[in-house]
Amino acid sequence: MRRERLWYALACTGAAALVAAWCWHMVLCLWYPYPLGYGEGVTAFWLQAPAWYPAPASGQWLHNPYPPLGYVLASGLSWLGGHPFLALRVLSVLAALACAALVVRYTWRRCGRWGALIAVALVLGSPLWWHYGVYARVDALGVALSLSTLLLITQARRPWHWVLAGLCAAAAVLVKPVFVAAACTLMWTAWRRGTWRLVFPALLGLPILAFVVGILFSAEGTAWWQHLVVLNRLDWQLGQLVDLLATGLARHALLAAVVVGFLAQQRRHDPWWLYAWLVVVVLILTGGKPGSDGNYLLEAMTLAVFVAVRVAQANPGLRPLLVSAALVQLAMFAPVSEQAVFTASYGQEVVGGGAALTPGADDREVGTILSKELASSPGPVLSDDLGYLLCAGHSPVFQPYQFGQLHRLDRWDDAPLVEQVSNKHFSLVLVRRDDSYLTPSVLAAVQEHYVLRREVGPWLVYATEFSLR
Numbered sequence: 001m002r003r004e005r006l007w008y009a010l011a012c013t014g015a016a017a018l019v020a021a022w023c024w025h026m027v028l029c030l031w032y033p034y035p036l037g038y039g040e041g042v043t044a045f046w047l048q049a050p051a052w053y054p055a056p057a058s059g060q061w062l063h064n065p066y067p068p069l070g071y072v073l074a075s076g077l078s079w080l081g082g083h084p085f086l087a088l089r090v091l092s093v094l095a096a097l098a099c100a101a102l103v104v105r106y107t108w109r110r111c112g113r114w115g116a117l118i119a120v121a122l123v124l125g126s127p128l129w130w131h132y133g134v135y136a137r138v139d140a141l142g143v144a145l146s147l148s149t150l151l152l153i154t155q156a157r158r159p160w161h162w163v164l165a166g167l168c169a170a171a172a173v174l175v176k177p178v179f180v181a182a183a184c185t186l187m188w189t190a191w192r193r194g195t196w197r198l199v200f201p202a203l204l205g206l207p208i209l210a211f212v213v214g215i216l217f218s219a220e221g222t223a224w225w226q227h228l229v230v231l232n233r234l235d236w237q238l239g240q241l242v243d244l245l246a247t248g249l250a251r252h253a254l255l256a257a258v259v260v261g262f263l264a265q266q267r268r269h270d271p272w273w274l275y276a277w278l279v280v281v282v283l284i285l286t287g288g289k290p291g292s293d294g295n296y297l298l299e300a301m302t303l304a305v306f307v308a309v310r311v312a313q314a315n316p317g318l319r320p321l322l323v324s325a326a327l328v329q330l331a332m333f334a335p336v337s338e339q340a341v342f343t344a345s346y347g348q349e350v351v352g353g354g355a356a357l358t359p360g361a362d363d364r365e366v367g368t369i370l371s372k373e374l375a376s377s378p379g380p381v382l383s384d385d386l387g388y389l390l391c392a393g394h395s396p397v398f399q400p401y402q403f404g405q406l407h408r409l410d411r412w413d414d415a416p417l418v419e420q421v422s423n424k425h426f427s428l429v430l431v432r433r434d435d436s437y438l439t440p441s442v443l444a445a446v447q448e449h450y451v452l453r454r455e456v457g458p459w460l461v462y463a464t465e466f467s468l469r
Contacts, residue, residue, distance in 0.1 A: 011327040012114050015121030021335060022124040022133075025358045026093055029134040032359045033083040034367030035387025038401060038437070040136035044084045045386050045396055047071050053224035061417065063402045064227045069174040070138035084390040088136035095140035096133030099302060100124055102147050106306060110313040118326050122305045125333040127251055128294045129302075130357050139295040142179035143302055145172035149182035150306075153189050153271050162190065178286050179299065181278035189271045234290045234405050241288035248297040254329040255304035262307045272310065279303055290405045366457040367391070373454065373461055374428060382421070382446075383430040384437055384459075400437035407439050414439045421445040428453075429462040 035041050046052055046064045052071060053064055070091070077087040100120050107116040123129055132139045145168045152165035169183035249256045259276060267273035279300050287296045312322050335357070367388070374381055374392035383389050386396045398417060406412035418441050420426065429446050433455075436443060450462035 008114060008323055011118050011323050011330065014327060014330045015118045015125070018121045018125035018330060018333060019117070022130060025130060025335075026096075026134050028358055030086065030089050030093065031082075032364070032367075033085075034359075034363070034371065034391055035085065035385060036135060036359065037131075038385055038387075040085050040088070041386030041388070041390060041396075042399065043070075043088055043136050043138070044390055047074055047088060048084065048390075053227045055223040056226065059397065059416070059420070061398045061403045061412070062396065063231045063399050065232060065402070066138055066176060067174045067228065069171060070141060070176070073141070085136040085387070088138075089134055092133055092135055092137065092140040095144040096124065096129055098144040099129075099140070099147060102144070102151055103305060103309075106151065107309045110309055111319075115309070115312065118323070118330075119305050119309055121330055122255065122308070122326060122333075123302055125330060126301055127333065127335075127357065128248070128298050130335065132295050132298055137295065138175050139298055142172050142175045143299045145169070145175065146179050146182035146299060147302065147306070149186055150271060150275055153186055178282060178296070181275055181282055181299070184278050185271050185275040188274060192269070231402060231406070233411075235409060236285075236288040237290065238288060240290060240292060241284065244287045244292050244294075244296060248294050251332050252297070252301050252304075252329075253332070254325050255301050255308070258308045258311065259300060259304045262311070272306065276303060276307065291401060362457065366459065369454075369456050370430065370459060370461070373456075374430065377427045380426055381428045381430065382426040382438075384432045385430065388430060404437050404439050414441055418442055418445045422449055424449055424464045427464060431460045431462065433458045433460055 029036060035044075043066070046066070049064075052068055054062070074087045074091050077090050080086050080090060100123060103119045103123055104116045107119040111119070124133065129140075149165050149168040149172065152161050152168065156162055156165065165186055169186045172179040173183055259280070262273065263276055263280065265273065283296055283300055286292060308322065308326075312319050370388050371391040374383070374388055374394060377392075377394075379394050380397055381389060381392070381394045382398060383394075383396070384400055386399065389396050403412050403414070407414050417439075421429070421442055422445050429450055431438065431443070431446065438446070446462055450464060452460060453463040454461040
């Protein structure tokens with residue numbers, strides 16, 4: 001008994017420390033005025049673009065990867081003002097807090113308040129939520145809507161609960177189609193219940209949101225098909241999936257084991273069991289797409305916490321073991337500051353920056369230098385990261401990652417962009433030092449026709465001519 005209390009005390013202490021650390025991390029990231037990663041520049045640009053799905057323009061290679069619902073919701077937070085990423089980051093934080101609230105509601109009655117604290121820490125303490133819970137992307141919102149759907153399905157008492165579940169499921173898909181598991185679970189569960197009294201309300205949300213989004217698409221013209229389908233078609237790669245699972249699950253091993261054990265059970269009438277299978281299937285189908293990252297694991301690892309709570313409720317005798325496992329998993333989540341490592345450091349104005357999840361003084365210094373440098377240029381500017389262009393007041397003309405992948409698959413010809421670089425069309429070019437997304441031909445043209453002006457952390461600034469600043 002004494003050992004069991006010790007495990008509980010250690011787990012609760014670690015959980016409280018991780019939740020507090022996440023809150024501080026959230027504050028630092030929300031007000032950080034520079035991009036936390038490449039993806040933030042993409043979503044922030046399309047949030048403030050005149051048209052979300054413009055027709056392809058000559059001399060511009062831009063791609064909007066998301067349906068409009070996330071942008072619509074983020075637009076409602078535009079009154080916050082601030083830097084270009086603030087509204088989308090606030091939306092992600094609200095989604096993360098919503099997931100935490102769902103975990104508390106689900107866990108409190110089943111495992112008590114201390115169990116709820118541990119469960120919340122297993123969510124917010126995960127490196128996945130440290131990143132995407134304060135990131136200017138829509139993944140956190142999709143997870144929150146999917147989990148809301150499942151809780152409404154399993155605890156529905158009235159028909160309007162099913163209507164709300166249908167709205168949440170449809171909204172998750174219209175935020176990002178990868179979050180389709182909840183909608184499929186809803187339709188299957190409503191059909192198995194066997195009465196139109198449940199089926200009709202459950203499916204009512206789908207046409208309602210489809211109609212609203214259809215109006216939005218109509219206003220944007222027909223180029224949305226080009227953005228959401230044609231430019232999104234990248235080859236599935238087994239190596240990409242293996243890398244994703246190996247790196248993402250390395251710090252989530254025990255949560256992953258809980259999901260595997262739950263899937264091995266025969267629970268065909270349990271919506272959670274069906275949902276878990278669908279989440280894993282979607283992960284396998286989409287995790288091999290180039291560009292897939294930890295965001296594709298976010299839903300599965302959050303689901304694992306709900307599954308662990310169900311196991312603890314059904315097997316009270318296993319609770320001491322589960323608490324011990326939770327303590328080990330929380331220890332694996334302990335935030336460790338990463339050190340920036342580059343292939344060379346000679347000549348850099350700022351050696352660090354760009355490595356840790358929580359931005360520090362070096363990151364802020366790098367962002368300040370780059371933003372001022374780009375803002376001083378008349379433009380246009382070619383950049384490996386759209387976020388710094390937004391900070392400097394420039395409009396992007398090229399999205400390096402997506403079109404670099406299309407070029408690798410021979411679906412996009414970079415010759416026009418190479419010609420622009422060779423003609424010194426751009427006043428400045430911002431390049432990542434070690435992992436540039438620009439195509440090899442574009443990089444070669446930059447190095448041939450531009451001179452290296454500055455080395456700032458992991459970034460290289462090229463100009464048409466050298467000058468001292």
